[in-house]
Amino acid sequence: MKCLWLALGLMWFIPVVALGDEITFNKHIAPIVWKNCAGCHRPGEVAPFSLLSYRDVSKRAEQIQDVTARHVMPPWKPQAGHGEFSNGRRLTADEIALLKQWVTAGAVEGNPADLPPAPTFANGWQMGTPDLIVTLPEAVQVPSDGRDWYLNVVVPLEIPEGKYLKAAEFRPSNRRVVHHAVLFCDTTGKSRERDEASAGLGFTAITPPGNMLPGTMAVWVPGRFPLPLPEGLSMPWPKKADLVLNLHLHPSGKPEVEQSSVGFYFTDQPPRRSMLDVSLIDMKIDIPAGEKAFRTQASCVLPIDMDALSVFPHMHLIGKEIKVTATLPDGTARPLLWINDWDFNWQDFYQYATPVRLPQGTKVTLDCVHDNSADNPANPRQPPTRVRWGEQSFDEMSIAFLNLVPVRESDLSQLKSIPNQPIKLVIQSESSKSAPPADVAQRAAEALRKADKNGDGKLSLDEIIAATGNRESAADLEKKVAQFDRDGDKQLNLPEVTEALKSLGK
Ligand code: HEC
Known part of the structure; x- marks a missing residue:
């Protein structure tokens, strides 16, 4: 009997509480904003203003309602239901609705006692002290305006014997100008040659010679956390390979300097999976x-x-x-x-x-x-x-x-x-080390490297004739080249050479 009364009492009580519970910044909104927005919207980070205090947030309440309802913020491009990602950034429908309710009801601050402890942000390395830190040999001078700039800086990297890369964390020194960064490993020496041939630090190119580091180690964009390679995977660093930092720099309106670092985390475990x-x-x-x-x-x-x-x-x-x-x-x-x-x-x-x-x-x-x-x-x-x-x-x-x-x-x-x-x-x-010979793409890359006498990354007709000792007439060969020359520049670049090898069954 007592239980029944208690149950009836609760049934009555709960809706009243829910209805009477005013949506406030201190109780409901601060936790959402701190968790989902403040990673970028705080001093020294990529976003143009902070979203930490009631003042910061209430000032832009309507704009926040708008950008969250339209899924513009937090920036996260993949559509829901098309892949579940471990680095996902997406507000739930409930959170979006709560923000809307709060703004519509006048963006109330609420009881200070309801405010949870302010978040602390790791300002240093997100994954703890790296095993090895590589810093650009000198600062990059970024001009105040002009076009976006893709700068490649080559850094020789040696990893101790018996160690394998498990994670890499990129850290810009000046978030206002580093738009994103991609890390490459170059075993060909080509990036180094281009660096030496070009005045000043690094060389300009949208993509440098070499391969991106495996998996998510390759890319840094603002607001993203580094992720270690999944279970069973690690990267042996090739002997004499260069690390190439491919920086997308974005002028900020005033002259700036940038000196990025990369922290590497090692494991003793060689890769068990390929x-x-x-x-x-x-x-x-x-x-x-x-x-x-x-x-x-x-x-x-x-x-x-x-x-x-x-x-x-x-x-x-x-x-x-x-x-x-x-x-x-x-x-x-x-x-x-x-x-x-x-x-x-x-x-x-x-x-x-x-x-x-x-x-x-x-x-x-x-x-x-x-x-x-x-x-x-x-x-x-x-x-x-x-x-x-x-x-x-x-x-x-x-x-x-x-x-x-x-x-x-x-x-x-x-x-x-x-x-x-x-x-x-x-x-x-x-x-699997004793396993298969290199695949077509690798052989194409090798063939290209050998035959590419002027080092421009493409094979001209003359280079193909020199490499193959081809006795066909130049006109016949030209026709064959044209078959694979998708961009029509009368030369074969890597994807075109790959296609050619594949279709010739080589
Ligand atoms: C990954 C970093 C990042 C996160 C997380 C993020 N923002 Fe932003 N936000 C930005 C950047 C950068 C801009 C500047 C405009 C741009 O580059 O798109 C911006 C701009 C805005 C603007 C101005 C929009 C405009 O049209 O000018 C609002 C409002 C905003 N953010 C709200 C939020 C809210 C609310 C959240 C959390 C729910 C959030 N942001 C999460 C990076 C972020």
Whole structure:
């Protein structure tokens, strides 16, 4: 009986409390903003103003309601339901509704006693003291204005015997000017040559020679936390390889200096698993001026069971939409990523919260849309002009790099190549060292390096004749080259050489 009364009493009581519970900054809003916004919106961070105190937040209440309702803030591009990512930043529907309710009811501060303890932020290295810190040899002088600048600084790196890279944390010294950074490992010496040939610190190029560090170690964007390589994976650092810091610098309106550092974290564990980069690439990009929805597509079928660990989508300025979908052998579609408002300025490497199992026979497809119309505010050409595939940010690209790990290491030997798309072994487990010869992409890179006498990264007709001792007439050879010369510059670059080797069955 007593229980019944108690239960009835509670039923009555709860709704009253809920209705009477006014939404206040101190009780409801501060925890949301501190957790989801203050990482970037605090002094010294990337966002242009702080969101820490009631004053900071109430001053912009309406704008905050607007940008959260439209999912503009926190910046997080992947659409919900298309991949679950461990580095995700997304407000829940409840949080968005609460913000709205708070603003509509007049953005009340509330009882000071309700305010939780203020958050503390790790201002130093997010993952603790690194095992090795590499700092730019000198500060970069960033001019007050002008175009964005892609600067590559080469730093020789030696890792002690028996140590393997597990994580890398990039730290800019001046967040106002570092837009994002990509870390490369160059074993060819080419980056060093270009650095030496160019005056001052580093050299300018959107992408330097070399390979990106594996997985999410490769990329830093503001507001992102470093993630160690998943279980069983670590990176042996090649002998005599250079670390290349590829910095996207963005003038701030006044002269600035920047001297970034990278902290490396080691493990004693050599890789027990192998990781491959599968690149889904469509180079058939030739977009007429004014075209609103130019579509590109690429796909491949996985010859063995694999786990997808992460995905790095890449387009340039007029990319609009990018989608990666896995179709399992039983026909089930499994969405891997969908960004429907691509922004060149908010690129990221997305790591799945749990690896996505892709059984043998799964077809992975990339679909992109590019908008070359005058209505596209991100279109740098006004009026629009024809756009083709290329390396410069004014050219376009359609790529998704997938990091895949074979479910069974022993299957790796069956994986010499994947039909249609280049693959690259980025981490090789100790156990598979005796396994397969380099895949097509690696052989293409080698062939290119050997034959490329003038070192411009492309093979001219003369270089091909010199390398192959070809006795065909120059006109015949020219025709053959034209078959693979997608960008029409009468030379073959790496993806074109790869295509050529593949189709010639070499
Ligand atoms: C990853 C970093 C990051 C996080 C997290 C973040 N912001 Fe921002 N925010 C920015 C940057 C950078 C800008 C400046 C504009 C830009 O570059 O998009 C900005 C701009 C804004 C603006 C101004 C928008 C405009 O149109 O000028 C508002 C309002 C805002 N943020 C609110 C929030 C709120 C609320 C949250 C949390 C729910 C949040 N932000 C989380 C980085 C961040």
